[in-house]
Amino acid sequence: MKALVYLLFLLMLILHQDSWAWDDQTLVLGFMPIGLAYHAAFSIGCAILGALAIKYVWPHDLEKLAEEE
Amino acid sequence: MTTLIVIILYLGLLLGLGMYTNRLSRGTSQDYFVASHSIGPFLLLMSVFGTTMTAFALVGSTGKTFERGIGTYGLMASISGLVHAAIFFVIGIRLWCYGKKHNFVTQIQFFRARFDSNTIGYILFPILVMLVIPYLLIGIIGAGKTIEPVTAGAFPDIFTNPTRPPWVGGIPPWLSGLVISAVVLTYVFMGGSRGAAFANTFQTLVFMVMGLVAFVFIVKALGGLDNAGNVPARINDQGMLVQEYSYNKKEQQVTKSDTPKVIGKVKHWEEMSEEKREALVGQQPHFTRTPIDLEYKTKNTKAGKDPDAPKLITKERELGIPPMTFLTYLFIPLSVGMFPHLFQHWLTAKSAKSFRLTVIAHPLCIMIVWVPCVLIGAWASGILPPGMPPPAVLSNMLAQLIQNDILTGLLTAGVLAAIMSSLDSQFLCLGTIFTNDIVLHKAGKGKYTDKQVVKIARTFIVVIVALTYALAMALKDANVFDLAIWCFSGFGALFPVVFAALYWKRATKEGAIASILAATITWFYYFQKAGYGGEYFIGEHKIVPAAVCFAAGAIAMIVVSLATKPPSKETLDKFFKS
Numbered sequence: 331m332k333a334l335v336y337l338l339f340l341l342m343l344i345l346h347q348d349s350w351a352w353d354d355q356t357l358v359l360g361f362m363p364i365g366l367a368y369h370a371a372f373s374i375g376c377a378i379l380g381a382l383a384i385k386y387v388w389p390h391d392l393e394k395l396a397e398e399e
Numbered sequence: 400m401t402t403l404i405v406i407i408l409y410l411g412l413l414l415g416l417g418m419y420t421n422r423l424s425r426g427t428s429q430d431y432f433v434a435s436h437s438i439g440p441f442l443l444l445m446s447v448f449g450t451t452m453t454a455f456a457l458v459g460s461t462g463k464t465f466e467r468g469i470g471t472y473g474l475m476a477s478i479s480g481l482v483h484a485a486i487f488f489v490i491g492i493r494l495w496c497y498g499k500k501h502n503f504v505t506q507i508q509f510f511r512a513r514f515d516s517n518t519i520g521y522i523l524f525p526i527l528v529m530l531v532i533p534y535l536l537i538g539i540i541g542a543g544k545t546i547e548p549v550t551a552g553a554f555p556d557i558f559t560n561p562t563r564p565p566w567v568g569g570i571p572p573w574l575s576g577l578v579i580s581a582v583v584l585t586y587v588f589m590g591g592s593r594g595a596a597f598a599n600t601f602q603t604l605v606f607m608v609m610g611l612v613a614f615v616f617i618v619k620a621l622g623g624l625d626n627a628g629n630v631p632a633r634i635n636d637q638g639m640l641v642q643e644y645s646y647n648k649k650e651q652q653v654t655k656s657d658t659p660k661v662i663g664k665v666k667h668w669e670e671m672s673e674e675k676r677e678a679l680v681g682q683q684p685h686f687t688r689t690p691i692d693l694e695y696k697t698k699n700t701k702a703g704k705d706p707d708a709p710k711l712i713t714k715e716r717e718l719g720i721p722p723m724t725f726l727t728y729l730f731i732p733l734s735v736g737m738f739p740h741l742f743q744h745w746l747t748a749k750s751a752k753s754f755r756l757t758v759i760a761h762p763l764c765i766m767i768v769w770v771p772c773v774l775i776g777a778w779a780s781g782i783l784p785p786g787m788p789p790p791a792v793l794s795n796m797l798a799q800l801i802q803n804d805i806l807t808g809l810l811t812a813g814v815l816a817a818i819m820s821s822l823d824s825q826f827l828c829l830g831t832i833f834t835n836d837i838v839l840h841k842a843g844k845g846k847y848t849d850k851q852v853v854k855i856a857r858t859f860i861v862v863i864v865a866l867t868y869a870l871a872m873a874l875k876d877a878n879v880f881d882l883a884i885w886c887f888s889g890f891g892a893l894f895p896v897v898f899a900a901l902y903w904k905r906a907t908k909e910g911a912i913a914s915i916l917a918a919t920i921t922w923f924y925y926f927q928k929a930g931y932g933g934e935y936f937i938g939e940h941k942i943v944p945a946a947v948c949f950a951a952g953a954i955a956m957i958v959v960s961l962a963t964k965p966p967s968k969e970t971l972d973k974f975f976k977s
Contacts, residue, residue: 339481339485342481343481343729346473346477346478346481346729347722347725347726348473349722352687352688352689352722353678353687353688353689354687355682355683355686355687357628357686359624360624360625360628361624361625361627361628361774362628362770362774363469363628363686363687363777365469365470365473365686365687365688366469366472366686366770366773366774369472369473369476369477370472370477370766370770372473372477372480372481373476373477373480373762373763373765373766374762374763374766376477376480376481376484376762377480377484377759377760377762377763379481379484380484380488380758380759380761380762381759383488383758384488384755384758384759387488389492389493389496389751391976392492392493392496392751393492393496393750393751393752395496395500396495396496396497396499396500396751397499397750398500
């Protein structure tokens with residue numbers, strides 16, 4: 331699962347370069363240009379990735395080290 | 400006058416909060432510098448988010464979109480959501496753990512211990528200070544520029560020499576800068592990092608709410624969300640950029656004009672292929688991202704002083720974002736890994752778990768603030784003249800479409816909140832590093848009592864605020880937003896140092912010093928090429944300088960570390976599992 335989270339991070343970096351929607355003017359919900367809606371959804375994706383990282387890649391050993399003494 | 404009263408009330412509230420947090424202080428230096436590691440998840444999220452978002456979040460995002468279109472969000476906001484959250488996770492939590500274990504208060508203390516070198520501290524110290532000071536100037540200059548136009552006419556008999564003629568009677572930048580500096584100084588002086596965390600939380604909530612309030616009012620004036628999408632400027636079949644809508648004072652709403660107003664022209668329209676022209680006709684270029692060169696006429700600011708100067712002049716602008724700029728811009732948000740003031744905020748956390756909310760919610764907070772502002776900037780292209788200075792776009796949209804003094808005052812308070820929530824952390828951080836990395840480092844442990852240490856830090860903070868204010872007044876005409884990008888680029892270029900320190904056992908002090916020097920020299924080279932603070936891209940593909948500075952720092956770190964003696968086992972055992 332750890333590896334999957336790292337892979338998802340790399341995938342997000344690639345997905346950020348959305349060259350396919352560069353000139354599309356479609357308005358999502360009648361007001362939001364699709365290029366902006368895509369990146370707003372990307373921000374939500376970042377939050378989900380953050381939650382996955384916390385669940386599967388949390389540095390428990392480091393946390394223990396800091397709480398010692 | 401109403402606007403000014405709202406601003407004064409806001410600043411008063413902030414001072415009250417400063418006095419309240421002073422009562423919570425435990426009086427120790429640990430409490431003053433890192434709030435005794437007591438800050439919980441919500442305060443940490445708000446203080447970290449407030450610190451990373453300057454006035455650029457509200458004013459700059461709107462202006463940049465007005466200039467370049469909606470690509471601004473992907474360029475600056477969505478990538479920051481990904482990179483910032485990743486840095487909080489991989490750098491922030493780790494630094495918090497080491498800071499807690501070894502009692503570090505500053506970044507330099509960590510680097511000195513990790514690389515077993517005093518020299519690295521003396522090299523890093525002036526560089527960090529040099530990069531933080533322009534960041535501070537941005538705040539003070541930005542505050543002055545924000546308040547003067549919105550208070551124009553309040554005191555016409557007192558302030559008779561405004562920055563621009565229409566702002567006569569407005570609070571001049573020297574006075575607003577002074578007041579803002581004094582307010583921030585008061586609550587940082589009294590409450591230290593705890594005061595900054597509470598004030599940041601309050602201010603972050605204020606600027607988030609105010610951005611949304613401005614959005615709702617502007618949408619209403621544009622005739623609702625459905626109509627707002629039609630408003631941005633459009634390219635007609637002659638290659639002209641036209642505004643099809645205008646504000647109807649009677650109906651207090653934006654309505655479609657009988658005759659579209661020509662505001663610019665697509666460059667090289669005649670030389671374009673038929674196919675390309677067809678693709679552009681009807682397009683609203685602020686809703687797309689492929690670069691288009693435009694020509695537009697704007698008022699000549701020299702016309703008033705020189706009677707022979709033409710009233711209108713032609714200017715050019717590139718709309719959209721070049722793909723290489725879009726790609727290489729990702730090196731700029733790496734800066735948060737090296738911000739000394741953010742390091743200090745991280746160390747205030749109660750536990751590593753406090754970071755969890757920040758990692759998840761930071762990208763969402765960016766979205767909540769930036770999406771409305773980016774939309775307002777794109778819509779503004781259909782209402783405002785193309786020559787409008789970008790930082791003035793948001794206030795002009797409000798002034799033209801809303802005309803409500805209370806709302807203008809509240810939004811100005813929101814912009815000031817965004818400015819001050821960064822300023823406080825930076826003042827505190829400079830006081831902290833001067834005290835700990837220079838004075839206490841030289842004097843050695845035990846020379847000063849804990850109370851004396853807090854006193855020294857407070858004295859430094861007062862001196863720094865005074866010096867920064869004087870410098871801001873001397874440089875009051877600088878383009879603050881371009882300067883901000885240079886600061887971020889400099890910190891981003893230093894990122895390989897912190898990453899290698901935390902994750903690469905083989906990283907040596909010589910490698911770290913070489914990396915700092917390589918990043919700083921390349922950064923300075925491009926900074927002077929840009930005329931000390933202007934917008935600058937490398938080559939015809941328009942690569943962001945931060946990418947090259949980062950590469951120079953990373954290569955120097957790897958090559959020099961491999962060529963020098965590895966760190967001792969003793970040093971490594973403090974930071975890595977054997």
